[in-house]
Amino acid sequence: MLKRTPLYETHVASGAKMVDFGGWEMPLHYGSQIEEHHAVRRDAGMFDVSHMRVVDVDGVDVREYLRWLFANDVAKLERGRALYTCMLREDGGVLDDLIAYWTDQPSFRLVVNAATADKDAAWMRKVLATRGFACGLTPRPDLALIAVQGPQARARLARVAPAAAAVVAGLVPFASAHVDGLFIGRTGYTGEDGCEIALPPARAVELWRALAADGVAPCGLGARDTLRLEAGMNLYGNDMDETVSPLESGLGWTVDLRTDRHFVGRAALEAQAARGGVRRQVGLLLKDRSAGVLRAHQRVSTAHGGGEITSGTFGPTVGASIALARVPAGVEPGSSVAVELRGRSVPVDVVRPPFVRHGRVLAAT
């Protein structure tokens, strides 16, 4: 029996095509994933992401604990702000990626991936126990999560939740607030403006219906994937996993080495960087629409050796097939490489992600 979110009945009533997503019964689309994608870029769309796990962390040592656990440094945050980080193994492999919101004096709220939630919890408890930090971990599987994304997302949210309107209007990017029974973060996984909201299940159903009535398009996992890939955002399990480091996954920018802070995996990353020749992540753009669609695991041939596509799709805003790939050091944006696509060697452009920013296509097609 697949797991269901509090919005399951609502999705089915809307005619969603439901699929098994890592043991959860989730909406793939509600008719056309391409139309849903365009709705987010042009106006506002919403996603049920309740399968993801909220974990609250508090206690006297919370800052020290999270600085030990994460490759990015929570010490650089102002109160009420959040950051994106990887959580690493000692050997530098990526356990998960997540957002950490500093919500209150001794409190952080983390949102981790659905498929890795149990693994993350076990690891975090083990570190707590072995290192003796005075912290409490409170998983919040009782909370639903709705992401409202697009240039009109915050305006629509303010309209259907007027008690939260002033706070929503005042939120800067990557800030969060508790208001009107809602936890609202100005974060997202689409490359557009918008919010991610944690709230009780009954309230989630009510808010979803109110947003739909106001014209916000329900959007499924299909659109979520094309939006995030156009925005150059990684998907854990595809673009990185425990066998690779953030440096090999385009996530070096999320690793903060500016202080002498120890964090799990730091020594391994520094050793990897010192050895040199580290594989890198690049974007690929296939301008020729008659060649097919770039997909994960397709082989990439470059002047510096072989690589592999980690995520590929057709980008509706770009109007072409795009991909993220792991390639040897030395491959640079602005060059051309070849992808093996259904038995043919197809030339593709190497670009620096993202492919789209604020609704605008960056790479020429």
Next chain:
Amino acid sequence: MNVPAGLRYTDSHEWVRNESDGTLTVGITDFAQEALGDLVFVELPAVGRQLASGEACAVVESVKAASDVYAPLAGEVVAVNADLPQQPESLNADAYAAWLFRLRPAPGADTGRLLEAAAYAANIAQEK
């Protein structure tokens, strides 16, 4: 699910229409386009290609998956829908208008794979 009565069908979700000049027009069914989702790529066979019955001869690819299209019976490709590769989404809009290719059946070609509308409709009712 739309299954027009005047056409014949295959188990692999192609539809087939008899033309007055003896050729057959081939496409994919409404069931197929709905299962695939938004189509973004179509590859058609070359005109003149000889096909065996059941041979994979075209590709339709949606955002999430690629799918082969199979020859409903043996024959030669005599025409392809040249508009289609530029507008793969037209397949989602109307699967029976967006034909893929036209086939001249080989002499004595076995029509055994072809189903009447009612039989195909019964098949897909079970699949759903």
